[in-house]
Amino acid sequence: MEADTTIPPMKTTIRDQDFFSTSIEPMLFEGREAELCAWLKDIGFIQRSNKCKTPSCNGHEMSWKKARIIDKYHWVCPLCKKKASIRLGSFLEDIQCSVRSAIEAILGWCEGVSVDGLQNDGKIKSSIVKRIYSQCSNVVDWYILKHPEISILGGENSVVIIDIFPDGCMTMTPHNNNYTKQVLCVADTLYMPPRIWTHILEPGESKDHSKLIPLLLSHIRPGSTLVVTPQLFPELRNAKDMAEVISIEALMALDHDDYQRSLKNLETIWASTVSVCQEIQDMSGSDGGQLLRELQWRTIFQSRIKSIFMHIVEYQAHMRS
Ligand SMILES: [Zn+2]
Known part of the structure; x- marks a missing residue:
């Protein structure tokens, strides 16, 4: 679904603000990308382990290694030296911006900031913000449909x-x-x-x-x-x-x-x-239904920042299985 929709902005709750200021905010400064990636790996937002796909390596575990690339880390196979992106199989796989900018866009989606409102000094293109917003919307839609009891x-x-x-x-x-x-x-x-x-x-x-x-x-x-x-x-x-x-x-x-x-x-x-x-x-009926379910998600999950990360992790685990 297109992300250019206007769910009324909803302020972050105090509990969510606590989670944000103690867990995420300190990692969003220049130079803290390694910590940010380690945290994302810890919570399962990016894969915790990765097996080499080279046939002769027989699925050997790849190692998490520092690298002089935008992500600061990558996976390396100790046998064939093949490298793989830390974004593989994650929410960030096809997102063309730094991990930090992507996380900032997810936070913007939680807060109901418009796509144009999130142009943080041109560090991230609006087409990428739109893509991240619509991925967030797809995840919460999946979540609501996966949990009919709510x-x-x-x-x-x-x-x-x-x-x-x-x-x-x-x-x-x-x-x-x-x-x-x-x-x-x-x-x-x-x-x-x-x-x-x-x-x-x-x-x-x-x-x-x-x-x-x-x-x-x-x-x-x-x-x-x-x-x-x-x-x-x-x-x-x-x-x-x-x-x-x-x-x-x-x-x-x-x-x-x-x-x-x-x-x-x-x-x-x-x-x-x-x-x-x-x-x-x-909108089409299916896009309209999705936006209504997004509203439902936002009214239920008051700790939106914490919830979106948990639900993205659950979604990825489901997609991989
Ligand atoms: Zn290998």
Whole structure:
């Protein structure tokens, strides 16, 4: 997917800031590349070992050696002296910039810095930043799809809000009906920010919302309290195993001030989801779905810097196996 998208910038959390300032930041200075590479090797971001591919070497272990090249290190076979890049089989394999610049671009992606905003003194080309951003996006998309349990929301003590963009109660700003994609949006308010799960409606589902119910309920745990958009309330009011099912319309029974406050709360809960639902209107369905899953990842993994490195490592291990 193209990386030129605008997920709303999200500030690094304090925990993430700690991880950044103690683990990564000290290694991003000129002359600390060796430490940076050693750390990347330690966490498995670049391969921890490498076997020689020369047939007569029978897969002999290559050695990690200092080198006068941009990466500062390379692999060398002690038998045939063949060299190999430390980037082999890693996220950085086809990235044409220094390891440090690539790591800075990954950090920029975590922070939601735009591609143009990350032109750090021309040390890295925007085409390379775009490539790194889209690789990050592909990794988190893979992660979300690989772990379907994180797309199941609610449970006892959870209030789960269910709405459909753009016709529901997600924003008080009037819209112009030019939206071709409707999006089923679910938010679990037990978390801060609320965890979301979304689904772009198929044409049949847009015409007949009852077709959404089995899929929707498969993403909500029993015991949840559901707060439901008027469009889906008739279909959900008798949903089994839920603590309670309330229509957002019930909020209208409140007096005017409370009603406005409730809508304001909903608008706050949905702000970043609405922004991405607008963003995906001109995208293909698969790119739109990917951007929504990226938003989901960003709301779940508050320690984004730590998480992206862990998930890249998991992704690479999966690709190699
Ligand atoms: Zn060899």
